[in-house]
Amino acid sequence: MNPQHIRCRRPGPRAHSLEAARGGRIRSGPPARSRLGFSIGSSISCRYSLLALLSRMSTPESASAPERRAAVAAEALAAEGLPVTSRAVRARAGVSMAVATEAATTWNEREAAQAHIPEAPxxxxxxxxxxWREAYSAARDLFASERETLTGRLRVVEEDNRSLTADLTTSDGRVAELEAELERxxxxxxxxxxxxxAAHAAELSAERSRGDRAEGAxxxxTTERDRLLRQIEAARPPAAG
Incomplete structure (x- = not known):
């Protein structure tokens, strides 16, 4: 496997090693040569390089090259914050699915074991x-005080509710009375x-009847007058010639 490259700050290889052991990404500084035989100055993070190196150191010498590549790929994926899965290890290391599955399973089991939380002293x-006792007592006292306050408020609200209900009942009765009076x-x-x-119609009919009678009269x-005029004309002596 090719040596991994780390970019670190000054001063000195010891500070570089300590900073890399903390898992930080170290930048800037002139290229140098570490005691482990890899150059300092590439763009790969210190954490990735150290994890890859530790994986190589922890991998048995009897392990094959694909298994070492798969272990390094699993550590690299974890350092980059990516999920360590068989497919991801296979794509990163270029190994078979069986080797990738074994490496991913081993890494996840080791992480699960390290994530175990021991019992508290x-x-x-x-x-x-x-x-907890102090917090519970304080919460209980606060609850009792709040309950008493809310109970008092509830009594006031209930009294207001009864008063408003009585007013509403009175208003409903008054509305019913007004509606009955309006209907009357x-x-x-x-x-x-x-x-x-009806009276106007009767009066109109009577007036119409009187008008008809007056018109008839x-x-x-008029007929009698005309008759009398004709009689007068007939009885008048003829004028002298």
Whole structure:
């Protein structure tokens, strides 16, 4: 495998090694030569290079070249924040799927074992229990105070609700009374209008009848007048010649 390249800061190889061991990306500084035999100054991160180197150191000498490449690829994927899967290892290392699967499984099992969280010490548990008791007591007192305050507010709201309900009942009764009175007024108005219309119709009919009779009498008087005028004309002596 070709040596990995690291870009690090000054001063000196020891500071470079410490900074690389912390997993940081180290930049700038003139190219130098480390004691491990790889140059300092390329664009690959220190963490990736160290992880790859540690993987090579931890891989048994009996391991084949594909297995070493797969192990280095798994560490590189993890250093870059990518998921370590069989397909990713295979694509990165260019090995068979069986070798990639074994390398990915080994890396994930090792990470799972390292991620195990041990039980808390007894001193920490005792301190946490004390903090929990204090927090629980404070929360209980706060809850009791808030409950009392909210209970008082609830009583006020219930009293207001009863008062508003009574007012609403009174208003509903008054509205019903006004609606009944309005209905009576409307009925009376309709009846009065009907009576007035009937009276006007009767009066109009009577006036029309009187008019007809007066017209008939006028016709009779006119006829009698014409008859009398003709009689007068007939009885008048003829004028002297």
């Amino acid at each position: 007894e001193s920490v548990t005792a301190r946490f229990s004390g903090i 007024v409307r009925t009376d108005a309709e009846q009065a209008a009907a009576s007035a219309a 006028l016709g009779a008087v």
